[in-house]
Amino acid sequence: SQTIHQWPATLVQPVGSPLSLECTVEGTSNPNLYWYRQAAGRGLQLLFYSVGIGQISSEVPQNLSASRPQDRQFILSSKKLLLSDSGFYLCAWSGASRTGKYEQYFGPGTRLTVT
Amino acid sequence: GDSVTQMEGPVTLSEEAFLTINCTYTATGYPSLFWYVQYPGEGLQLLLKATKADDKGSNKGFEATYRKETTSFHLEKGSVQVSDSAVYFCALSDPMEYGNKLVFGAGTILRVKS
Numbered sequence: 096s097q098t099i100h101q102w103p104a105t106l107v108q109p110v111g112s113p114l115s116l117e118c119t120v121e122g123t124s125n126p127n128l129y130w131y132r133q134a135a136g137r138g139l140q141l142l143f144y145s146v147g148i149g150q151i152s153s154e155v156p157q158n159l160s161a162s163r164p165q166d167r168q169f170i171l172s173s174k175k176l177l178l179s180d181s182g183f184y185l186c187a188w189s190g191a192s193r194t195g196k197y198e199q200y201f202g203p204g205t206r207l208t209v210t
Numbered sequence: 211g212d213s214v215t216q217m218e219g220p221v222t223l224s225e226e227a228f229l230t231i232n233c234t235y236t237a238t239g240y241p242s243l244f245w246y247v248q249y250p251g252e253g254l255q256l257l258l259k260a261t262k263a264d265d266k267g268s269n270k271g272f273e274a275t276y277r278k279e280t281t282s283f284h285l286e287k288g289s290v291q292v293s294d295s296a297v298y299f300c301a302l303s304d305p306m307e308y309g310n311k312l313v314f315g316a317g318t319i320l321r322v323k324s
Binding site: 127129138139141144146152185187189190197198199200201202203204206 | 242244246250251252254255256259272299303310311312314316317
């Protein structure tokens with residue numbers, strides 16, 4: 096069966112510090128991968144998605160970036176965190192599809208607090 | 211663009227009450243529809259899905275029917291439990307959109323009291 100891991104689970108970082116969040120998927124190959132941010136425990140904002148190694152699509156302009164160095168690894172980064180980057184970050188995967196067909200499966204999330 | 215609209219919450223019910231959470235959508239194609247549930251401090255879990263008109267998705271006593279004529283996918287459960295307290299998200303995936311992206315509603319908080 097497939098599983099998705101995220102780490103760290105919680106993170107407290109000062110403003111201006113760098114960020115690296117990691118997501119890995121097991122039990123599948125060539126998945127689509129997604130990063131979301133959730134503020135105030137409610138709405139989800141899609142930040143980045145990837146349909147293959149090295150392919151990253153950005154949904155919103157911001158000081159975050161994403162990379163996919165391996166098939167089942169997705170990394171969210173920032174060079175300098177802002178207070179507004181605080182939130183709950185969720186990684187998700189779906190079956191390989193260029194168009195809308197499959198459901199997405201979510202990881203446990205990372206709670207980021209920027210102080 | 212595509213969008214999903216959910217009823218405003220929070221919804222507060224007593225145990226064993228009937229639940230309905232309304233969800234309507236707009237999409238250019240024929241989307242797949244989903245309900246996700248999020249328990250406090252956790253990621254989202256897929257609750258049920260429907261991929262074409264008149265399909266009924268069901269899981270754990272919850273069900274929703276894909277109504278193309280009313281562009282709706284309302285979530286129902288006949289008898290809620292305290293353990294159903296969570297945030298519920300309606301979402302769609304549009305086959306015309308590149309990347310298998312999901313469009314989410316704002317979420318509806320459900321609180322069930324014993």
